[in-house]
Amino acid sequence: MEIYDTTIIGFGPAGFTAALYAGRFEMKTMVIGLEFGGYTAKAGIIHNYPGVKKADGYELAKTMKEQAEEAGAKFYDGEVVEIEKKDNNFILKTKDSKTFYSKTVILATGSERRKMGLPREKELENKGIHYCVTCDGPVYVGKDIAVVGGGNAGVSAVLLASEYARKIYLLAAGEALTAEPLNVDRVKGMKEKVEILYKTQVKEFLGKERLTGLLLSREFNGSDELKIDGLFVEIGSLPANKLAKDLGIELNDRGYVKSDTSMKTNISGAFVAGDLCDVFGSFKQNITAAASGALAANSSYYYLRDLNK
Structure with missing residues (x-):
């Protein structure tokens, strides 16, 4: 049975950055996700990412992923539908019946587009x-x-x-x-x-x-x-918090994951990054997502180091 040091759920800037740092910490790292690049890949031209005067969102996300791969992270295209913690390890199951085992997890599942909630909205989706x-x-x-x-x-x-x-x-x-x-x-x-x-x-x-x-x-x-x-x-988003709920992770009154500034949750070994966390409030940016991903990977690394002492 293959056990990863950390498994990151989410293909956005938070997940990619967490994977980059986890790889540099020489952690055995798996990243699972479906929607490549998250909102970043669909953002068009980005002007406010430090060090990059003008970048296509898709290309920026692509570069982030490539950096993580070069650091040693592995990627799997799939949707995690079940997650549980058992005997100090996490068990993740995907929609296509693949099972992953991991010592820690970083939830970087982001958010989902908020709908208007009016009659016939679903019926007319992609029809105007x-x-x-x-x-x-x-x-x-x-x-x-x-x-x-x-x-x-x-x-x-x-x-x-x-x-x-x-x-x-x-x-x-x-x-x-x-x-x-x-x-x-x-x-x-x-x-x-x-x-x-x-x-x-x-x-x-x-x-x-x-x-x-x-x-x-x-x-x-x-x-x-x-x-x-x-x-x-374009009326904002809702946290993609199903997996957090399944793990029993504490949420705030708006459904975002509560964490400290090191991205730790109330479940040992479970960390959060990106738009799903409540640390940055309503200020959801590529830079905050990337920063939280780096923090989550750092916390995951030290968690395992202390566990193995």
Whole structure:
């Protein structure tokens, strides 16, 4: 039975960085995940990662993975669906019936896109309703779209979509945009292409076979119906915490994993990294994900060293 020193769950910057550091600590390391690069790979051009003036998100994630591989980490494409701790080891089972054994685990499962929760949302998904501009934005070249969300996710989506769409309606629930000021200024400067609708919410999706418009909570240009070709929902995310729950790891009131600043959880041998942890609050960035991944690997290493004394 092969037992790894640490198994990292998650293919984003937190997981890749944890794997890099675990490898450099000469730990026997396995990384399991499905969605390559997480949000980073879908972010388009990244301007705020130290040491890299301008980087394509996918290429940045690819480089992170390559560095971890060069450090000795192994990778497995799969979804962990079961996890338990037994006799001081962790047992992980994937959807394709593969079983892994590990002395420690680092949960870097990130978060999942928040849905609007309106009727027919699931029915119209990929039929006019989308959750990733990088993935689906090119479909709307020369067309009119709406983006829901006045925070960092929504404003970043508008900047990406501006490369494709003819007209963009940014729907913000509040009286102001809450994204990074630099990006807010960029969006506000696109007056010919971008129309910002403050204090506006979607009440209903219009269209039968696919989305053709939105019923708004207030009138715009004399009507509460907004005709569009596509909608991108960018209203934040929810923690992917199922495996943490299965292990009995303590969560905060928003569902994120509680940990100390060294990424330790209440379960010995289990560590957390990236968007799943509560250490950085709502400030979810590539740099914080990478930093927490490095910390988690460091804590895992010293945990095993102390265990073997």
